Amino acid sequence: EPEVTQTPSHQVTQMGQEVILxxxxxxxxxxxxxxxxxxxxxxxxxxxxxxxxISEKSEIFDDQFSVERPDGSNFTLKIRSTKxxxxxxxxxxxxxxxxxxxELFFGEGSRLTVL
Amino acid sequence: QQPVQSxxxxxxxxxxxxxxxxxxSKALYSVxxxxxxxxxxxxxxxxxxxxxxxxxxxxxxxxxNEKKQQSSLYLTASQLSYSGTYFCGTGGNNNDMRFGAGTxxxxxx
Numbered sequence: 001e002p003e004v005t006q007t008p009s010h011q012v013t014q015m016g017q018e019v020i021l022x023x024x025x026x027x028x029x030x031x032x033x034x035x036x037x038x039x040x041x042x043x044x045x046x047x048x049x050x051x052x053x054i055s056e057k058s059e060i061f062d063d064q065f066s067v068e069r070p071d072g073s074n075f076t077l078k079i080r081s082t083k084x085x086x087x088x089x090x091x092x093x094x095x096x097x098x099x100x101x102x103e104l105f106f107g108e109g110s111r112l113t114v115l
Numbered sequence: 116q117q118p119v120q121s122x123x124x125x126x127x128x129x130x131x132x133x134x135x136x137x138x139x140s141k142a143l144y145s146v147x148x149x150x151x152x153x154x155x156x157x158x159x160x161x162x163x164x165x166x167x168x169x170x171x172x173x174x175x176x177x178x179x180n181e182k183k184q185q186s187s188l189y190l191t192a193s194q195l196s197y198s199g200t201y202f203c204g205t206g207g208n209n210n211d212m213r214f215g216a217g218t219x220x221x222x223x224x
Contacts, residue, residue: 031210042117042216043157043202056211091156098210101145101164106156 002026004107006092012113016081021110023075023092032075033093033104034067036060043091049075050098082114116141118205120215127193127222135188135218137203146179146186147204147212150197157202160188193222 005024013019025032034046047057047067054067066078075094079086089111093104118139125133137146145164149157161171163179163186171177174191190197200217 033212035214043151043214045211045213048210050210056209058211098206101162101206103159103162104147104149104157104204104212105159108156 002105004092004094004105006090006107006110008110009108010111010113012115013082015084015114019079019082019086019112021077021079021090021092021112023077023094023107024073025075025092025094026096026105027073029094029096029105031055031095031098031102032067032069033095034077035091035093035106036088037091037109038088046077046090079112082112084114087112087114117213118203118215120201120203120218122218123216124219125221127220129195129222129224130192131222133190133193133220135190135201135203135220136185137187137205137215138183138185139205140184143179143181143184143186143205145206146177147206148177148186148188149202149204149214150199151202151217152199160201190220193220195222195224198222 007022032049036044045058047061048055064080089109091109092107095102147162148160151157177188179186200219202214204212204214
């Protein structure tokens with residue numbers, strides 16, 4: 001069964017460092033998403049991406065964050081200068097449809113720890 | 116704007132039923148339900164695309180009242196495997212989906 005894969009599974013970084021989280025969505029999917037979950041809390045929407053551009057972003061997704069699809073298979077989330085409060089599990093998701101009409105397939109997540 | 120879920124937590128004995136509610140202050144085009152087990156990714160349960168639609172998945176079903184901007188998830192004859200956190204996600208006209216804060220369900224033997 002096709003799946004969304006994320007790397008790394010866990011990353012530890014120092015405050016102020018740049019981090020790139022990588023995702024390989026399901027191959028025929030067109031819509032891509034990043035969500036964040038702080039330990040024990042809700043799953044928060046960060047950004048959606050379609051047709052090589054951001055389609056929606058939340059208030060969390062400020063100038064420190066960026067996304068790109070560099071090569072047609074990977075979908076990356078970059079945090080330019082990490083803060084302690086960026087520590088969380090980051091989930092990538094993909095779908096064959098807009099969120100109004102189709103299931104999201106989630107990856108296993110990348111746990112980011114900022115020291 | 117994210118939907119509001121209730122209750123925040125439920126504890127059941129095996130075989131008991133539960134209802135989880137989800138409501139939104141804005142017009143809904145769809146409601147998604149996901150279950151997340153501890154340390155894992157959310158897993159899709161079902162999507163409801165139009166008002167009044169009811170869907171079922173094993174002994175888990177859901178309804179969607181578009182007029183009231185509400186959805187409910189029904190878990191009947193609960194099993195130990197149903198334990199986890201249930202999230203509703205609401206889709207508006209934009210390509211984003213916001214999840215509620217979750218309902219933690221614990222099923223005990």
